[in-house]
Amino acid sequence: MRDISRRTGLTAAAAALFTGAAATSSPASASPAAAASGPAGRTRSRRTLQRGVDAILATGVSGVLAEVQDAHGRTTARAGVADLDAAAKEPVPWDAYYRIGSDTKTFTATVVLQLVGEGRLKLTDTVERWLPGAIRGHGNDGRRITVTNLLRQTSGLNDYINGDSGEFTPDGYRRNRFRSQSPKEQLAAALDRPPEWLPDADDPAGERHWGYSNTNYIVAGMLVEAVTGHPWAQEVHERIIEPLGLRGTFTPGTSSYVPRPTATGYTYFPEQTRPTETTLGYGGGADGALISTTHDHGVFLRALLGGRLLRPAQLAAMKTTVPVRDWIPADGVRYGMGIAWRPVAGRADGIWFHGGTSLGCVSEGGVTPDGATAVTAAAFTLRLDDAETHERQARVTLRMVDEALRPGAG
Known part of the structure; x- marks a missing residue:
């Protein structure tokens, strides 16, 4: 599932730490990914990032991994454990793979x-132009939906994920964790x-009514x-993954x-009241399939906002936004492509971000408008037990990203 945390009114909050999930704080200099910036700046960045990671852990997640990177190098931090049930409480691996969920959408839009x-496609092209008859029935009309509407979430299409709420249980997860769907079935x-x-x-391309739909x-x-x-x-592999050398990123x-x-x-x-292990699961397609690492995700965000993947006109189009409703808990969010x-x-210039949620993992990140600095994180627990708990996890995670990207953070 993608982006449960932001679109349903449940966001993050938590209670106490799990038994055995004590923080394992490791400075970047102790990891294989030690930062290469100056000593004072590196120490300041490390402290800020570790505080944020520890705060996420305290919301009741099992383990957290985060990285800040810029032209000078990278700083990483982690807390918690890789497996609550293992006899040896090993920390989250520095180079852990995880599902980035709806952060995949940024790759697809690119x-x-x-x-x-x-010149092979126009933003004003309709879906009907390329997929004749694909969007019809029950009042749906592909002749009224353009490429812009799809990328900017202004199409009005329903979310295919919104199915039987009775399946959103531990038993429902176990029944469906190996079940995949084709794009045609999802549509x-x-x-x-x-x-x-x-x-x-x-x-239609000028529509500003916004609603999130996978x-x-x-x-x-x-x-x-x-x-x-x-x-x-x-196309994702040949246009983004391979050129950027993202060796830890792939479509499963x-x-x-x-x-x-x-x-x-x-x-x-x-x-x-107890967590369910949800490591296994089908991640979708162009809306949320990618598996990556904190490092690769940061490299991608910096390359994108730094102008290495899109021509100026297309990057400007990506950054042309509409107001967003119900992006909890952040205020003032605007959605581009x-x-x-x-x-x-x-x-003063804010930050660019997306975020992704899968069962068992919350991917979050942000990047400065010039692509100079990016922060990426993975929390290996999704708290949906109640609205307050869920919202606290989301709020604390966003705060970590904001503080890591704030000038002079320390």
Whole structure:
């Protein structure tokens, strides 16, 4: 599942630490990824990051890993354990793989905008132009949805994930953790209901009514295949992963496994007092499939905002935003194309970010507008046991990102 934490009104909060999940604070200099900046700056950055990681752990997660990187190097921090049930309480591996969930959307939007920059696709093209008849029925109409609407989440399409709430239980997870869906099946599930709205008939690309839907990026992935003749995964690999040397980033296809090294993922399902191990699970497609590392994710964000992946016109289009509602708990969020912006105290230009949620893992990050500095993090527990707990986890995680990117953080 993608982005449960921000779109449902549940965000993060927590109670006490789990038994046996005591913090294992490791400065960046003790890790293989030690920062290379000056001593004073490195120490200041390390302290700030470790404080943030420890605060996330204290919300009741099992383990956390985070990294800040810039032109001078990288600083990493971790806390908690890799597996609550293991006899030896090993820390989260420094190079742990994890599902980045809806942070995948930024990769997908980048590929689509590269195709726009190459003149192979237009932002004003309708879905009907490339996928005739794909969006029809129950009032849904692909002739009223453009590429812009998909990437900016202004299409009005329902989210294919919003299914039977009775399945959102430990037993439901176990029944479905090896079940994959094709993009056509996911789209069909979304089209079973009337749209939330239809974009303006006179100017669909100019629609500003916003509503988060994973379906938008499932369709975006289908468009990539229609335009290029290649699978979405191939285009992401050849256009982003390979050129940037992201050796820890890949599309797992229909596999439900995360490779080692990793940490065990846990989910507190609604009204459950104990966590369920949820490491296994199908991650979706162009909306949320990618597996990565904190380092690779940061490299990607810095390259993107630094202008290495998109031409100026397409990067400007990506950063053209609409107001967002219900992005809890952040205020002032605006959504662009596969990336969002929010204000940060002490930064007049704010930061760019997205975030991703899967069962058992919360991916969060942020990057300065010039791509100079990025922070990325993975928390290996998703707290959905109650709204307060969930919101606290999200709020504390966003605070860590903001503080790590605030000038002069210390």
